[in-house]
Amino acid sequence: MTLILRLLIALASLAAAPLALAEPADIAAASRGVVRVVLVAKDGESVQYVGHGSGFAVTPTLVVTNAHVVADARNADTMLIGVVPSEGTSGYLAKVIAYSPRNDLALLRLIDKGTIPALTLFPGAVDDGSEVYAVGYPGNVDLAQGLSLAEIVEPQSAVKTRGYISAGRSSRQFETLLHTAPVGSGNSGGPLLDSCGRVIGVNSFGTLSEGADSEFYFAVSLREVIGFLREAGVTPRIAGMPCRSLAELDRAESQRLASEQAQSDAQARRQSAAGEKSRAEAQRRAELAVIAERENAMALAALLLVAALAAGGVAFVVEQRGDRRMALIAGGAGVALVLVAIVAWLLRPPLESIDERAAASLSSAEPRAAAATSAQADAGAFVCVFDPARSRATVSEVADVQLAWSAGGCVNGRTQYGLANDGWSRVLAPNDEATVSVNRYDPATRTYQAERFLLGLEAMNAARDARSAMKAPACGVDEATAREFGAGLQSIKALLPPHPNERLVYKCQPR
Template sequence: MASPAPVKRFLVLAALLLAALPLAFAPTRLAADPADIAAASRSVVRVVLIDRGLGGVTLVGHGSGFAVGPDLVLTNAHVVAPLAEDSSMSVGIVPSQGKSGYFAKIVAFSPKNDLALLRLTEKGALSPATLFTGAVTDGEDVYAVGYPGNVDQAQGLNPADLMSPVAPVKTRGAVSAGRSSKGFETILHTAPIGSGNSGGPLLDNCGRVIGTNSFGTVSDTSADSEFYFAVSMREMTRFLLNAGVTARTTGEPCRSLAELDAAERERQAGARAQTEEQQRLEADKRDARLQAATRQAEMEVIVSRENHLALAGLSLILAILCGAAAIWLAQQGRKRDSKIGSALSAVLLILSPAAWFTRPSIAGIDSRAKEIVAEQDEGAPAPAPAATSPAGETTMTCVFNPQRSRVTVSATTDVPLTWRGDGCANGRTQFGLGGEGWSRLVAPQGEDTATIASYDPATHTYREDRFLLDQDTMSKIRADRARDPAPACGAGEEAARRLGDSQAASRASLPAQPNERLVYDCSPAR
């Protein structure tokens, strides 16, 4: 009989294994890319209330918000509500990057769903956030971004510090779907927020805004769990629409680059297998055509040999007969006819061996079969040429391929592309030539996105890798490109390779992975 101790240990081990089984077979959750959350955080601002009374400028309070345009900020209505009670107050916007803030005014105010829209009173250059219009699923990870006052207090920040650009605080939680506040539609989640987070965004794993953080639960005991509420996207889009604002939106699903790369490797393996199968089928077709041509060549050669042999034998017989006739005619004294018969006999005697020796060889069957295949190829219709201009440019329409792309903030409309063999795109943009093919690195002024555009003429694939960067990195890349600008179209291969080398040096300033990868399949335009 076994002792109680080993049996008890066995039961404990079995219980642990059974408890672990659901974890082993649970679906993996998509982990957020820190670069996406960091990029989205640059759209978050601190909203400060300032009293400009006789005693000078005084900080009254603050909350959070996020840009929905270069000069527009969305926040909670309760953050800016004190302005309605005190005309001496002003509202300021302090971005997360840069050197200074802006004053703003309220342009839309809706206490019923706790939303307010602010417009800068001077020209601004805020980085607009992207709103996700798709469904929010139960249990998905979310990130609250804003400026909680308890963090400022713990850091020992003074009022002057609160009016200077500083990075926002990010917390993580999960959605608890199925519960909403009664007054307006909200998202219940567990990403911690504090006083000062009000008006800040609730982000998904790709850094898209899915809600505006508004309030949290009130607990009488420290043992109670804390939950938080964010104004839903339905409420936000209706509010912005009524205010005449068209925000940047996307409904594309959130995919990780690791997932995308794995799918791309699988696609390439499938494409290689398909190519190999196509090559095998083509080889089988060629073999079948060659076999048919060989049979035809055999028949032609055999018939031709038989004809030559028959001609040689007939010529020999006729030569003998003509010779005999010539002798008989000579005996009859008909010399003229005898000479004609002799001449015909001589010609036939020459024709007979000529026909024999010029008969086709059996070894010529293979060469004749190849000639038959070549004749068939010459008679086949030629493929339709691509649409080209007199300058040799191919005009194409590039259609977005969602299965090969990762989209977080960008639009996915079709891209018109006119490509020339020397790397000139659309008649004005020269691409650089490097080890990875044709590409062009651009960092436009007034934007926070650097893009590497590339085109593969072999597969007719156009691709854009987009990096959402901070102001300092964007400035560095712009300075690099300004020191070594791209040559004009048609400058030659050497100039294209120099551009490719200089772009490779600029890429060292970029993160290892892009925030977005947009892939397009190009075909000749009609």
């Protein structure tokens, strides 16, 4: 096989291989926690721009960046550090509270009152060839746009570039990740994200390119970052679940539903066959019982007629002997026996009663099965256990959920759910978090689900306004009120993107 043919086969195999593409909403959500770190020198009333880098929030008030970004400001009283988020109306002053030039990391704390959405860190292994995103504020983009100093310190969206992890090579000074997501001067300190928008490193420096040489970039590894934060007494938000796309999750869910439907159909066929067998058995038992009762009645009638004939014979004999009294007694006994024989004959069960008896036998067993089925949907207290196979958790910590469900849609005795075509649900749009949660509970399957939408400032404010315009009813409402509330919740759901960032599914069992 020639070299050209082998190369063509290799290229074809690469083209056929599925690409692990990121969810754009995940990268966009993470980008809202990336900031521009600006250094300015103040001389009296004048302010001079010194330079900038990037950073990202690990808590609402703490920002990670590179040590070299803020090195000039550490001991300069006339130099200020500004943190400019991607959204809002202004930036914040900050100060350095931890500094580690060994691995090029620094930690800033906001001085001004304000918060920034915190990013989530992924502590797992990053495979060679994994798709990654670099997010930050490259200076060459600012230069191309012709931004002034006043515009640089205004909130602006971060720049996102895509690349891949390249082998497992690291710098010798500290542990790094080598990747191909382009970064420029000003990206330093910005995060390197995985396909789910979780931080796997901090962009630090790149290779020098000469001529046609390819450029590669180095990011401080998360192991270095977590150790640095631990020494600073900071506990970041960490999520270690594998990164799955919503499309992959939906395919798995469709396969699961199809499998469950197939099992349900098979179970229905088995139950139908068992039902037919039960009906046949009930029919056979009823037929045997009716036939036995008819034969017993007819035999009894025959015996009574024989006894009546015997009594008549006795009456005739004693009448001939002149004992009229005994003849009357014997004759009366014979007549009575004939009447009883007739009654026994008439009371024998008809053949038509076979079907009625079979149906009555089956109906006596059905209420028990129906009661067992309805008990599965009863209200009560449950422990809902996280189901990772059916979930996509990118930034949230997952734990078991305690849930008390009332038949009217009341959860934990204080939160009323609305009822609509998509079942029981409640929409939460808190003021202190840029996340809208649509929580659902299906009492028939005992499944609790939380879909989380990580929204930008404008979309979040719209959801909050829609929520504020609604008055949630107290627990214990009737179905009509629950449906009216459920219809109102649809107005908030209509403002949300078509797909959530996270889908957390729990299977509930009685406590």
